[in-house]
Amino acid sequence: MDSVEHILKSLNNFVKKKICRSDQPSIILILKALNSEETMIVKQFEVGSFSVFCYLIGDEETKEGLFIDPSDHADELLKEAKKNGLNEIKYIVNTHCHVDHIMGNAEMKRKTGAKIVIHEGDAPYLTRTPPDLLMMFSATPSPPADVLVKDGDLIRVGNVVLKVLHTPGHSPGGMSLYVDGMVFTGDTLFVGSVGRTDFPGSSWDVMEASIRKKLYTLPGDTIVFPGHNYGSSPTSTIQYERRHNPFVRG
Ligand SMILES: [Zn+2]
Numbered sequence: 001m002d003s004v005e006h007i008l009k010s011l012n013n014f015v016k017k018k019i020c021r022s023d024q025p026s027i028i029l030i031l032k033a034l035n036s037e038e039t040m041i042v043k044q045f046e047v048g049s050f051s052v053f054c055y056l057i058g059d060e061e062t063k064e065g066l067f068i069d070p071s072d073h074a075d076e077l078l079k080e081a082k083k084n085g086l087n088e089i090k091y092i093v094n095t096h097c098h099v100d101h102i103m104g105n106a107e108m109k110r111k112t113g114a115k116i117v118i119h120e121g122d123a124p125y126l127t128r129t130p131p132d133l134l135m136m137f138s139a140t141p142s143p144p145a146d147v148l149v150k151d152g153d154l155i156r157v158g159n160v161v162l163k164v165l166h167t168p169g170h171s172p173g174g175m176s177l178y179v180d181g182m183v184f185t186g187d188t189l190f191v192g193s194v195g196r197t198d199f200p201g202s203s204w205d206v207m208e209a210s211i212r213k214k215l216y217t218l219p220g221d222t223i224v225f226p227g228h229n230y231g232s233s234p235t236s237t238i239q240y241e242r243r244h245n246p247f248v249r250g
């Protein structure tokens with residue numbers, strides 16, 4: 001098993017490279033009315049210093065919403081939710097347990113009362129971020145999860161239903177979320193890249209199988225919403241990644 005020291009060493013360059021980014025969230029993409037009832041809201045934000053993509057998903061009609069990985073800028077994210085009529089944030093959904101994705105959980109939960117949702121395989125690690133990593137990321141530890149999910153479970157906000165796809169490999173309980181022709185892939189699949197597998201609990205073989213069996217089997221025109229802004233564009237499609245992703249070709 002890799003030591004914390006090893007993680008810190010491998011993260012060092014990454015952090016140096018990313019730390020100088022804007023400290024305001026930038027709204028990358030706004031998609032509205034994509035489902036048949038035309039009431040679903042999907043927004044993509046790049047937040048914090050690590051190019052994390054946070055997503056706001058909600059139902060205009062019932063005014064309920066959720067955030068995927070709201071790791072920074074809680075006030076600005078909540079302002080955006082309000083602007084779109086989403087008065088109730090029901091869930092904070094973490095694609096996985098890594099500190100760059102969960103470091104906003106405490107503040108967002110305090111401000112909304114939302115329930116923290118994570119895959120059961122990553123739940124034990126959610127509250128065990130090593131102190132050195134918390135310090136390096138200037139991060140607040142996450143409260144424990146309120147809802148544990150597994151493959152096939154459904155997460156509902158109003159009429160919008162997200163299906164949990166267990167996509168381990170980057171972490172044991174990594175998950176992607178599928179809704180109406182869109183898939184939120186966390187750190188499993190990026191635009192033109194894939195997640196790292198040199199962390200404790202990571203496995204290349206497991207991740208490759210997740211991408212091939214759970215993601216590349218989705219319809220080709222499914223929009224890929226990744227967990228970081230690492231690619232040449234903020235989104236992609238399953239078909240494009242199957243054909244062009246240099247790490248896993250379908
Ligand atoms: Zn990660």
Ligand SMILES: [Zn+2]
Nearest residue numbers: 098100187227
């Ligand atoms: Zn990440």
